[in-house]
Each structure stands twice: as structure tokens, then as C-alpha cells.
């Protein structure tokens with residue numbers, strides 16, 4: 001028996017990349033079974049209202065004394081156990097593109113028009129509902145065309161707005177090509193910043209495998225600008241968001257966060273850079289005084305050794321390529337990128353557009369599967 005059906009938007013991203021392949025393969029091979037959303041001891045909403053989210057966020061209270069947090073403090077609604085969730089995947093894309101890619105990959109896939117006014121239908125293998133957005137120019141798999149950059153951004157905007165107005169319970173994104181969007185003259189650094197701006201929220205990027213979560217203080221920023229971006233106010237806000245979402249979204253009651261330094265050897269007592277002494281240590285001390293369990297700043301090159309990771313719920317890296325190479329080395333193909341801090345649920349793959357694999361059936365579906373599963377679990 002299915003207790004509720006939620007709609008998840010899915011954006012295939014760059015039309016010349018592997019995103020459309022992965023979306024049609026996912027839809028063609030969906031397991032025909034509902035998702036058990038309440039593992040033992042985990043209460044879930046059995047009929048969640050799927051409320052419209054206000055722009056600017058839900059204003060969840062920031063936890064003042066998380067070390068003393070009890071389950072009751074999480075403010076979860078009273079819930080019935082025993083719920084099975086059904087999900088309707090709705091691709092936000094050009095239906096002709098998806099049909100053509102499915103045909104090229106030899107998949108039998110029925111493309112159905114999405115009607116937001118109709119009752120949600122659980123997705124079944126071989127069918128895909130599509131909220132149509134028209135491509136600006138025909139697509140050749142593997143060949144970027146900046147004329148379609150505007151189409152890509154429209155798919156993201158429609159999916160995001162659908163989450164904000166309650167049409168969708170969350171969005172799962174396949175990769176976009178950031179460069180070709182910029183080549184088209186459109187300012188864009190990533191989904192993370194795009195959704196954050198549209199939701200008027202501050203984002204925190206977190207990539208997760210079952211074994212490791214890595215969050216970032218700065219996201220898509222040239223290395224030369226990273227140090228300047230690590231201010232006390234920004235670092236404080238990032239840690240508060242990470243801590244709050246580990247509690248509220250991932251069910252970690254008292255998160256232990258391991259924080260990397262910025263400089264080699266975490267600054268070696270100020271001899272190899274002063275950001276640790278001037279900014280990072282004072283911020284951590286202030287937040288520790290509120291009860292957060294923050295370890296560090298530790299030298300980033302040894303943060304990831306097993307003894308230091310033992311008991312950690314997340315590692316906070318100062319910049320993109322400090323944390324993500326380790327995470328991807330561990331779990332490329334099964335990791336999920338999730339944007340914290342937003343008033344909507346957004347998960348994504350851990351990989352890029354892999355243009356050379358588009359239209360070949362050789363792209364691995366693992367990370368998209370994991371991203372959909374995490375979105376379902378967060379919903």
C-alpha cells in the first residue's frame with residue numbers, strides 16, 4: 001500500500017552531455033516498487049502536505065545549544081509509522097530531446113505530458129512525465145552549443161520555482177556545463193549558486209557517500225579569491241547551516257564536524273599563513289562555546305586519515321579542491337551532491353557532463369540513482 005505520492009523534479013542539465021541519457025535510462029529502468037520511508041525508529045510523515053516554501057527560506061531556528069539537544073527539540077511533527085512512499089519523477093526538459101536520446105540508446109520509453117493539476121501518479125518503469133521546456137536549437141550529443149545555454153537555465157528555474165510553489169517536493173539535477181553557459185554571456189557558476197540566488201538563501205555544498213560527508217566553505221571560486229572569502233561572518237554562517245542541516249535533514253542528533261585549515265599544516269602556528277589564527281580558530285571557539293562539537297582546524301592533508309575521521313559526521317573543507325578530490329577518490333559514481341541551506345531539497349550527481357560518453361550507453365547511472373534515493377529520503 002502506498003501512503004503518499006511525492007513529485008520529484010529532475011533536470012537533465014546540459015543537453016549535449018550524459019544528463020539526458022541518464023534520465024531516460026533511469027526512467028526506463030525504475031524499480032516498480034514504492035520506497036520504504038520509515039526505517040525502524042525513524043518517524044516519517046505519511047501524508048506530508050508538500051507546502052509552498054517562502055522565498056528566503058523556512059527560517060528554521062539555529063540551534064543555540066546543540067550538545068544538549070534532545071530528540072524532542074527537533075520539533076518533528078507527530079507522525080504515523082508504517083508509511084510507504086511513492087514518487088512521481090517529472091523531467092523538466094524538452095520532450096523531443098528525451099525521446100530522441102531514448103531512441104538512440106535503444107530504450108522503450110513513453111514520454112507523457114506533466115499536468116500539475118492532476119493527482120500525482122507513481123512513476124513506473126518505461127514511462128516519464130515531462131514538464132516541457134523548448135530547446136533553442138537541435139542538439140548533437142557530445143557537441144556543446146551555447147545557443148542552448150538559456151534553455152538549460154530555464155529548466156533549472158522552472159524546477160526551482162516548482163519546488164518553491166509546492167508542485168515538487170524536491171529537485172534532482174544532472175550535470176550542466178558551466179563553461180558553455182558563460183560562453184553564452186550568462187553569468188553562472190553552478191547549480192548551487194543559481195538555486196541559492198533564486199531562493200534568496202545562503203547555500204552550503206555537501207557531497208556525501210555512505211562513508212563520508214564533505215562540505216565546503218567556498219564553492220566555485222578562483223583559488224586566488226578563496227582566502228578573502230573566508231571571513232568570520234561567512235565561516236560562522238556555513239558552520240551553522242551545516243550543523244543545522246545535519247540535525248534536521250540527516251537526523252544526526254549531535255554532529256561532530258571536523259574542520260580543515262586553509263594553509264599547509266593548518267598554518268604551522270602562523271609561519272605558513274595566518275587565516276587559522278586570525279579567523280578560523282576564533283570562529284570555532286565561539287561556536288564551541290554554544291555547544292557545537294567542532295574539531296580543528298586540522299591540517300587538510302591528514303584530516304582524512306581513518307583515526308581522524310572516526311566518529312566524524314562531516315568534514316568541512318575550506319575550498320572545492322581541498323575536499324572533493326578525496327571524496328571522489330573514495331566514492332566517484334555513488335556520491336551525491338546536496339545543497340544545504342536552501343528552503344528546497346536539491347540533490348545532484350557527483351560528476352560532470354562527460355560529453356565523450358553522451359549517447360553511448362556507457363555512462364554510469366550510480367550517482368544519479370543515489371541522488372534520487374537521497375532526495376526521496378530527505379523528502
Ligand SMILES: NC(=O)C1=CN([C@@H]2O[C@H](COP(=O)(O)OP(=O)(O)OC[C@H]3O[C@@H](n4cnc5c(N)ncnc54)[C@H](O)[C@@H]3O)[C@@H](O)[C@H]2O)C=CC1
Nearest residue numbers: 174175176177178179348350351352353354362363364365
Ligand atoms: N553538477 C554539475 O552540474 C557538475 C558539472 N560539471 C561540469 O562538467 C563539465 C565537465 O567536467 P569534468 O571535470 O570533465 O568532469 P566529468 O565528471 O564530466 O568527467 C570526468 C571523468 O569522469 C568520467 N565520467 C563522468 N561521469 C561519468 C559517468 N556517469 N559514468 C562514467 N564515467 C563518467 C568522464 O568520462 C571523464 O573521464 C564541466 O563543465 C563542469 O563544470 C562538473 C561537475 C558537476
Ligand SMILES: NCC(=O)COP(=O)(O)O
Nearest residue numbers: 190191192193324337348
Ligand atoms: N564539483 C561539484 C560541482 O561542481 C557541482 O556544482 P553544482 O552545479 O552542483 O553547483
